[in-house]
Amino acid sequence: MIPIENYLVLSATLFSIGLMIVVIKRNAIAVLLGLELMLNAANINLVAFNLAHPERLDGQMFAVFVIIVAACEAAVGLAIILQAYRVFHTAVPDSISTLKES
């Protein structure tokens, strides 16, 4: 049986990569991608910890919920990005600065 540490390392690595993408990438779509990656890292954790209690499916249920929420979030996020792109002709959040002074 694969020890749980391997899962956790994978999850942490994925989370870190996602976070890095969120922080570094300038395009909003890429940022969304990073977010998905982080959510999935959390999902791996949830499923991995479910191994401790195989008789119950709480972890997997949570993972399914997260996937649903992630899908919704991606839909809303993409819609917003699309609308923003229409208005501002860019998908880079840093360039959208009409609220900022000067």
Add this chain to the structure above:
Amino acid sequence: MSPDADIAYWIVAASMIVLLAPLASGILSALIPVRYSWLVSLTASFMLLVAVAGAVVLVSNAGLHDTRHFSTAWFTLGGNEIAAGILVDKYAAVMVLVVTIVSFLVHLYSAGYMAGDASIRRYFVMLGFFTFTMLGIVLSDNLLILFMCWELVGFSSYMLIGHWMELPEAAQASRKAYMMNRIGDLGFIAGLMIVYRKAGTFDISILASHSLQGWETTAALCFFLAIAAKSAQFPLLTWLPDAMAGPTPVSALIHAATMVAAGVFLLGRIHFMFPPEALQVVTAAGLLTALTGAAAALGHFDIKKILAYSTVSQLGLMVTALGMGAKDAAMLHLLTHAFFKAGLFLAAGAIIHTLHQVQVSTGKTYDVQDIRNLGGLRKAMPVTFVVFVLCGAALSGIPMFSGFQSKEAILSHMLSGQGEWSLIAAFLFLLTAFLTIVYTFRLIWFVFIANEGRQWGNIPEVPFVMRFPMIVLGLASLWWIVSLNPFSFSGWFMTGRATGSATMISIAVVITALATSFLFVRKKPTPTGAPGILTNTFYLDNVFGALVTRPVGHLSSLCVRIDRRYIDGILHGAAYAQVTLAHIVGWIDKTIVDGIVNFVARLASWLGAFVRTFQSGNIQMYIFWAGMGLLLLTLYIVT
């Protein structure tokens, strides 16, 4: 009212009038506007006439035989009551009469002499005030008020001698007179303190019956110092000739009635306080003064200076007489001297006044007071000549004139005295009388008679307002002012008989002196002087300069040096220290206090700038920092 109370009432009232009329004259002169300056001489003369009337009433009521004393409480000091009042005895009564009459005549004369003077109002103010203060001395019954008036006389004379203060010599002379009198005042104050400490009163009539418990001589000498300064006795005599820088009527007043007479009068007033030893000092000083003054008068060329030294000499004779106890004779000489010396000065003033006008009209300039420039004025100014000769004859003590009688009175007293001391005094007295005749003859000769050829042109006599006082004083120099018998001094003022020898010796001296002086001056076109040691009264001024002025000068320059070096040094050091301290404090303030404040401010702004860098507006940076924060928090919790 009883007759006595009636008389007392009249005496007090008359005294008040006599005292206040000159003061009122002074005040009135000050109040009259400048535009009506000419009015001043009228009002002042009128007020003095009122004073003369008051004096006549006073004398006729007081009589010459009683001493009358009225006093009232003045103020209380602790438990001691100081009284103020008037004391009228024979001498005071006569003195009041003399002062008011001479002062009135001088006022009248001044109306002509000072006409057109720019500061005539101040002149008459001070003249009235001068008379008032002198009358205060004469009438006062206690030494304290007398001292106040004494000081005020000094002040008035200072103002009057320095009337033409724009002339440096007048300013100098007035200062000198004042300073010399200050020296005397020192003696007066010391005497007052002794008297009050030992006798507990200032009242002259009470003092007469009090003993000073061993301090008599000291007190007497202190008072004599004051008297010597005021009456120009040796060695404090040099101010009087210098005082000639003042207007001539003022000289007449100072010399005859007000200033120098005050000293002699005071000496007579407190004569009872002088023990025999002090009287010897008085006599010696008087004789020395008389001789010095007469010798100096012999050598000078300035007509007013000659008269001034003659006053010094005559005052010396009076003081000598008082020193020998001849109070009546001394006072009689004071009386006759007042009239003939005032007459001489007014006549001299007439010459100066007229010749000044001549100078102005002809444009020539020469010293009109120098007898070498005069001569032959007999024809040009006959009235002045006659007055001058009358008064000069009285001064010389020629028979038929008042001076003869008063000098005879003094000489009789001296000759009747015991011991060689009175004989020496009598001899020196006669020597002075001899010199007096010589210098008077010299003066009259070179002013009026010599150089008859000198062309004076058409000189006008002085106006009537000036001639009248001269004539009055000339007539008052005749014998009848003393007694109806021209060879006896025994009259209304004093009684006694001249010792036969006194009369004979006097007449002999007069004749010899007249002959000598006539032979001496007969062939000379110009007067000759005398050695400097005589004309400068033994270089007294230089002695004072060496003994007093120079040490005082050294002392003051020493004080200046100490002041500069040490006191200023301390002050400057303190100032520098303060400035240095201020600099240090400033540095601390700037660097440390301001430094802390600035540091805090800079730190805050730096911190703000640092913190601001986190809020760049970049969402991804926020996320980064949030992630880092989360990481740190996790590490903190885990470890």
